[in-house]
Amino acid sequence: MLINSGASLTLIKSNLFHLPYYIRQSARYPSSKFQIHLADKSCLYVQKSLLLPITIANRTKKHIVYVVPKLWRPCIIGNDFIQRHNLQIDGGHQRIYFKELVVKNPITPNLDPIREKEEEYVLLASERIKIPSYHAVNIQVQPDKEVVSTEEEPSEYEVTTIKLTPCVANGVIKPQKSMNVQVANLTKKTIIIHPGQALASMTRLNEAQSNVLHQIEKTQQEGTSSNRE
The missing domain is CATH 2.40.70.10 (Acid Proteases)
Structure with missing residues (x-):
């Protein structure tokens, strides 16, 4: 390394x-x-x-x-x-x-909004659902606290599964009123997801990562357009 x-x-x-x-x-x-x-x-x-x-x-x-x-x-x-x-x-x-x-005053009513955006959020299940063995379903989720943003365009966040079972598909998401993630059951038994169950973490992408992902999406769109022509 x-x-x-x-x-x-x-x-x-x-x-x-x-x-x-x-x-x-x-x-x-x-x-x-x-x-x-x-x-x-x-x-x-x-x-x-x-x-x-x-x-x-x-x-x-x-x-x-x-x-x-x-x-x-x-x-x-x-x-x-x-x-x-x-x-x-x-x-x-x-x-x-x-x-x-090192934070001298960890409990304060006036949090810095930029620092708040850097914090990690936890995505909680909003519904109860059964997932059969070796199946994947889309589940509605919500963050454990309000996502603070000072920008007009919502920031992009990394979604990372917390456990292997249930396993959330890692990816990138923009916080919004209604959010869904794909959850897989990779075991031999049926599992049940309960409301409020922690499924994944959500952390804001930094500027360099966000720019690269946008460039990837742009080149993919250009490649699709050229193939159609």
Whole structure:
């Protein structure tokens, strides 16, 4: 693993490991036009993007990574990961660690709205539903607290399953009045989802991640249009 503050995005080599199905199903596949430009003006082609758990200094963080077939290192931790998770690089002592924010007054009625947006929300089931063995259904959910936004356009959030059973399809969502997620039962027995049950976490994407996802969607639309022509 290479930690490179000069790299904008976090990358992994495509043959690094075999991913379980519940992670692979959340993959986004860009068109062949999507590329990452390097400092030497060469290009890397992105195979897909995934939300993966990454462990550094005995701490595990979930982050969107970009899978590259011909990467010269198994994994490159980029500046998007460093900034989002407040990873500290101590060159003098040859160590890395996550710096925790110290809040002098954790309970205060006047919360900073920008900081509030960075917090993690929990998506709770809004209905009771049975899921048969090896089936997936769409379930209406709601966040455990009000999502604060100062922007006209709703921000995009990462959705990450909390448990393997029930397993929520990882992906990206925009908070709105009515939200649905896909929940799978990967066991041999029928399971029941109850109202108020915690199903997934929802964390706001940083600017770099959001821009890349928009570029992927744009290239996909351009590829679809060119195929029709």
